[in-house]
Amino acid sequence: MDIFYHDCGINLRKIQGENVRRAGLLPTREMVPVFLVLEPMETPDRETMMTELNFKKGGGLLPVIVQDYSSREVLMLAYINKEAWEQTIATGKAHFWSRSRSKLWLKGESSRHYQIIKEILLDCDEDTVIYLVEQQGGAACHKGYRSCFFRRLRGDDFEIKDEPVFDPAEVYKK
Numbered sequence: 001m002d003i004f005y006h007d008c009g010i011n012l013r014k015i016q017g018e019n020v021r022r023a024g025l026l027p028t029r030e031m032v033p034v035f036l037v038l039e040p041m042e043t044p045d046r047e048t049m050m051t052e053l054n055f056k057k058g059g060g061l062l063p064v065i066v067q068d069y070s071s072r073e074v075l076m077l078a079y080i081n082k083e084a085w086e087q088t089i090a091t092g093k094a095h096f097w098s099r100s101r102s103k104l105w106l107k108g109e110s111s112r113h114y115q116i117i118k119e120i121l122l123d124c125d126e127d128t129v130i131y132l133v134e135q136q137g138g139a140a141c142h143k144g145y146r147s148c149f150f151r152r153l154r155g156d157d158f159e160i161k162d163e164p165v166f167d168p169a170e171v172y173k174k
Contacts (some may be wrong), residue, residue: 001123007125007171011075017076019117026115030108034045044067049174052126053082053085053122053127053129054125054126054127055081055082056128058079060081060082060129061079061080061081061097061099062079062080062081062127062128062129063077063078063079063086063128063129064078064079064080064094064096064128064129064130064131065077065128065129065130065131066094066115066130066131066133067076067130067131067132067133067142068132068133068134068135069118069119069132069133072132073146073147074132074139074147074149075115075135075141075146075147075148076140076147076148076149077148078094078096078097078107079096079097079099080096080097080129081104082093083095083097083104084096084097084104087104087106088117088131091092091106092116092117093106093107093108093114093115093116093117094106094114094115094116094117094133095107095109107138107140108136110171110172111137111139111142111166111171111172112136112137113135113136113138113139113140114136114137115131115133115134115135115136115140116134116136117131117133118132118134119131119132120132124142133140137165137166138165138166139166141163142168142172143164143168144164144165144166144167144168144171145163145164145165146162147162150162
């Protein structure tokens with residue numbers, strides 16, 4: 001068993017493969033390669049430890065920074081509510097809350113460009129998370145780019161710095 005320590009007092013315990021199935025957390029090994037359990041670390045200087053995400057602070061929504069697991073490239077920023085968090089943990093695939101559509105969505109449900117969770121990091125205020133993912137399909141951005149951050153500021157204007165990975169008109173057929 002691997003132990004991940006976060007400097008803000010959260011212990012991330014990684015349970016893999018057969019142990020996840022034996023614990024009754026998932027029906028099949030193929031559904032998720034890694035399952036993370038948040039639990040408090042014993043620290044003498046802190047009386048209580050929050051082990052849940054602080055959804056109250058963000059009005060029910062928390063930001064999620066999504067990064068490539070291997071390269072650490074930032075792929076996107078999205079938001080989760082409690083339901084999206086629970087679905088992400090249960091399935092091992094990134095789920096988010098769409099602020100524009102006011103609904104839960106599985107990243108990749110239309111494009112098949114799923115984000116497979118490899119590791120989850122929690123900040124010290126328990127109100128922002130990072131999903132380290134395996135990006136399937138080569139692109140996270142609905143506009144066809146690997147990253148949603150495909151533009152950079154040059155002088156007074158933004159320029160496109162990356163090449164598209166796919167044609168959105170072909171993938172979404174809308």
